[in-house]
Amino acid sequence: MNIEEKYKIEFGKQLAKYLKKSGIDLNDFAQLIKSNKDNVNDILKGRVGLTIGKMVTIANLFGQVYYHFANPSHAIPDKVELVKNIEEVLKRRKSIGNKTIDKDRLLANELDRLISEGYLNKPTTAKHLHSQMDKKLEKRKFTEITNLLNKPPRNQMIVPLFKNSSPKIFIHKDHAAKYEKMSKEEVLKLVDNVN
Numbered sequence: 001m002n003i004e005e006k007y008k009i010e011f012g013k014q015l016a017k018y019l020k021k022s023g024i025d026l027n028d029f030a031q032l033i034k035s036n037k038d039n040v041n042d043i044l045k046g047r048v049g050l051t052i053g054k055m056v057t058i059a060n061l062f063g064q065v066y067y068h069f070a071n072p073s074h075a076i077p078d079k080v081e082l083v084k085n086i087e088e089v090l091k092r093r094k095s096i097g098n099k100t101i102d103k104d105r106l107l108a109n110e111l112d113r114l115i116s117e118g119y120l121n122k123p124t125t126a127k128h129l130h131s132q133m134d135k136k137l138e139k140r141k142f143t144e145i146t147n148l149l150n151k152p153p154r155n156q157m158i159v160p161l162f163k164n165s166s167p168k169i170f171i172h173k174d175h176a177a178k179y180e181k182m183s184k185e186e187v188l189k190l191v192d193n194v195n
Contacts, residue, residue: 009046011055011070016044018062018069022082032061032089061086110134111148120158120172123179123191127167142167161187 019029030040033054042048050058052066059069063085068074076082110133114120119132126145130137149158149170159176161169162184169187171179179187 004049005046007070008049010072011050012044012046014070014072015058017076018082019044021076021079022062022086023079024083024086029061032086033057061089106134107137107140107144108148110137111145111154115154115158115172120170121175123161123169123171123187125167125169125191128191129170 019026024032026037026040030037033040039048043050055066055070059066062069062082063077111129114129114132119129126142126149129145130140130142146168148154150160157173158170159173161171161176161179165184169191179190182190
């Protein structure tokens with residue numbers, strides 16, 4: 001057994017101790033670390049390697065720094081302290097709310113429709129694009145549209161006109177040259193007139 005395998009097994013044993021002492025169910029813990037029960041079982045058995053980031057996430061849930069968490073000679077805090085930090089994490093997540101999962105890709109499909117219909121041949125904002133979409137999407141956030149425009153494949157054809165503009169102004173790259181010569185204020189006036 002090499003040293004890396006030994007550390008994976010040791011981390012798994014430590015995690016098992018923390019889970020047992022805190023009384024947290026494996027399914028609940030898996031959700032807290034954005035994983036699944038099978039992956040948690042693999043961690044517990046030392047079958048998977050973890051990034052430092054994942055170890056930090058796990059340790060932070062229990063209010064620990066990762067090097068104390070992984071150290072078998074470091075005393076595990078009592079249940080009240082362990083659960084207190086997890087409850088704070090749950091409260092924070094609850095205040096943020098549930099993230100809407102667009103299983104039908106309605107937002108992406110509507111955005112692609114607007115691109116193909118030429119809505120981005122002139123400067124526009126996520127807010128304006130949102131107003132042109134299916135009414136089923138009225139509760140979605142403009143930032144979701146901005147995120148889609150900033151990721152492949154759309155960011156290969158749609159570009160922001162100004163790097164630090166607020167709101168961000170987007171345009172199809174084939175039509176950008178004309179507007180890149182204009183000042184931000186001039187482009188914003190055009191965008192406001194279209195909206």
